[in-house]
Amino acid sequence: MLLSYIQAKQLLQAKNAGLSSVEISLDLGRSISKIEIRYNKFFFPDKQELTEYNIKNVLKKDTNCFLIRNNDIEKIQFFSEKTNRYYKLFPTKSWPTIEISGIRMHVVKDMTPKQDTEKKIELISPCIGYVLDTCTGLGYTAIIASETADSVFTFEIDEAVIELQKINPWSKELFENEKIHRYEGDTFKEIKMLKSDFFDRIIHDPPRLSLATLLYSQEFYNELFRVAKQQGKIYHYTGRPGAKNRNINLAKNVIKRLSIAGFSGLEEVYNGVTGEKK
Numbered sequence: 001m002l003l004s005y006i007q008a009k010q011l012l013q014a015k016n017a018g019l020s021s022v023e024i025s026l027d028l029g030r031s032i033s034k035i036e037i038r039y040n041k042f043f044f045p046d047k048q049e050l051t052e053y054n055i056k057n058v059l060k061k062d063t064n065c066f067l068i069r070n071n072d073i074e075k076i077q078f079f080s081e082k083t084n085r086y087y088k089l090f091p092t093k094s095w096p097t098i099e100i101s102g103i104r105m106h107v108v109k110d111m112t113p114k115q116d117t118e119k120k121i122e123l124i125s126p127c128i129g130y131v132l133d134t135c136t137g138l139g140y141t142a143i144i145a146s147e148t149a150d151s152v153f154t155f156e157i158d159e160a161v162i163e164l165q166k167i168n169p170w171s172k173e174l175f176e177n178e179k180i181h182r183y184e185g186d187t188f189k190e191i192k193m194l195k196s197d198f199f200d201r202i203i204h205d206p207p208r209l210s211l212a213t214l215l216y217s218q219e220f221y222n223e224l225f226r227v228a229k230q231q232g233k234i235y236h237y238t239g240r241p242g243a244k245n246r247n248i249n250l251a252k253n254v255i256k257r258l259s260i261a262g263f264s265g266l267e268e269v270y271n272g273v274t275g276e277k278k
């Protein structure tokens with residue numbers, strides 16, 4: 001059972017209004033549960049109970065999601081010695097995102113991570129056939145692509161991210177949807193095992209350049225071209241071309257290298273670059 005500041009606010013409002021129960025979500029908006037309120041305490045469906053003090057602490061932290069465990073709350077955040085980075089599930093009004101050492105995986109300003117993902121996929125619509133999603137993250141690109149595609153192959157290198165996928169209710173389909181083939185590994189290496197001329201669509205949504213240089217390399221782009229089918233389309237996230245001079249150069253450099261790999265029709269689009277294998 002998870003809570004964010006959104007549910008904490010609803011719980012406190014219900015208590016202050018003198019209600020004896022309230023319906024809120026305990027899975028970040030996927031479903032609704034009934035919480036009983038008695039003697040300034042909140043009683044959850046699995047018999048756990050939290051105090052008003054607990055709930056006020058959740059409300060104070062609008063940059064964290066919390067797990068309800070042993071009648072207490074725990075922030076969903078941790079440090080990985082393997083990567084030397086901090087990870088946390090970051091709440092929004094819709095699907096949460098991940099923050100890795102202060103860098104968020106999705107756009108959360110003026111839009112939700114879900115809308116951000118839909119916009120990326122729209123750029124290679126119709127998203128049909130076999131889809132390669134190079135970097136799983138929370139799985140949103142894979143999950144939304146699977147609504148229209150036949151099959152989605154997706155790769156995630158980081159065990160800490162995989163742990164958050166397992167906690168996040170909105171990543172559930174990654175583990176349950178038969179159309180999604182989820183692999184734990186380095187996409188830079190794994191792509192070499194994939195068949196040539198196989199994918200109708202490629203979504204390349206890597207971390208920023210400084211964190212994953214190989215995923216922006218000519219060698220990797222040549223592989224992306226090799227595995228793409230004729231008429232196959234690619235969307236490559238680069239950050240916001242136009243927002244900062246550095247990003248303009250990045251998008252242009254990406255276009256140059258994708259073109260050397262063989263892609264054509266390359267253009268700067270929403271937060272990235274699209275192209276085609278003609």
Ligand SMILES: C[S@@+](CC[C@H](N)C(=O)[O-])C[C@H]1O[C@@H](n2cnc3c(N)ncnc32)[C@H](O)[C@@H]1O
Pocket residue numbers: 105117134135136137138139140141142155156157158161185186187188205206207212215
């Ligand atoms: C921007 S996020 C992807 C977000 C994802 N598209 C989603 O919808 O949630 C980038 C992800 O790529 C992962 N990653 C970084 N290097 C990788 C590699 N070499 N192979 C596979 N995954 C990698 C990171 O751990 C991170 O989870």
